[in-house]
Amino acid sequence: MSHDHSHDHDPLEKGTALRVRALEELLVAKGLVTSEALDTVISHYENNVGPRNGASVVAKAWVDADFKARLLADGPATLEALGFKGFQGEHMRVIENTPDVHNMVVCTLCSCYPWPLLGLPPAWFKSMSYRARAVSEPRAVLADFGVAVPADTSVRVWDSTAEVRYLVMPMRPAGTDVLNEADLAALVTRDGMIGTALV
Numbered sequence: 501m502s503h504d505h506s507h508d509h510d511p512l513e514k515g516t517a518l519r520v521r522a523l524e525e526l527l528v529a530k531g532l533v534t535s536e537a538l539d540t541v542i543s544h545y546e547n548n549v550g551p552r553n554g555a556s557v558v559a560k561a562w563v564d565a566d567f568k569a570r571l572l573a574d575g576p577a578t579l580e581a582l583g584f585k586g587f588q589g590e591h592m593r594v595i596e597n598t599p600d601v602h603n604m605v606v607c608t609l610c611s612c613y614p615w616p617l618l619g620l621p622p623a624w625f626k627s628m629s630y631r632a633r634a635v636s637e638p639r640a641v642l643a644d645f646g647v648a649v650p651a652d653t654s655v656r657v658w659d660s661t662a663e664v665r666y667l668v669m670p671m672r673p674a675g676t677d678v679l680n681e682a683d684l685a686a687l688v689t690r691d692g693m694i695g696t697a698l699v
């Protein structure tokens with residue numbers, strides 16, 4: 501059967517979505533949560549929290565070498581001082597792309613992700629194929645995202661867990677010396693901070 505749309509046919513993801521819906525319906529039926537409360541939480545992470553937080557951190561690091569050093573050395577304390585902490589962000593670590601190393605992030609077990617910096621993970625981040633292939637053939641996955649990492653740049657894959665969640669600091673693009681911090685932040689994309697895009 502042919503489709504003209506591009507969702508991935510992943511039986512496990514479909515099963516997970518069904519289980520989540522069943523769980524939500526059960527919790528609501530038992531009076532333990534309300535659908536409105538769940539919608540409020542989801543809306544908060546979709547709208548108030550999101551990749552712009554991470555982008556602001558990256559841009560600040562690009563313009564402030566002292567901040568960058570502290571951020572790389574002690575992510576949790578440095579991020580908490582900016583107010584980035586809490587649910588799904590208990591221990592966030594920032595890793596820096598350089599001409600020698602390109603970093604990318606996966607959660608092979610499930611979908612651990614630094615919510616306070618990036619919001620909710622995209623569907624592809626949770627897909628079985630990304631979680632498996634990011635580890636076994638990272639360069640092929642990057643190619644699928646349109647990212648060609650030079651042969652002499654090594655690719656390092658970081659496996660997130662509930663304990664440690666990673667954010668990639670992309671390299672500051674050449675020719676951006678005249679840009680201020682806000683303009684720089686606008687260049688930083690969500691996928692760039694997962695490591696599946698370049699900035």
Ligand code: FE
Nearest residue numbers: 607610611612
């Ligand atoms: Fe996970």
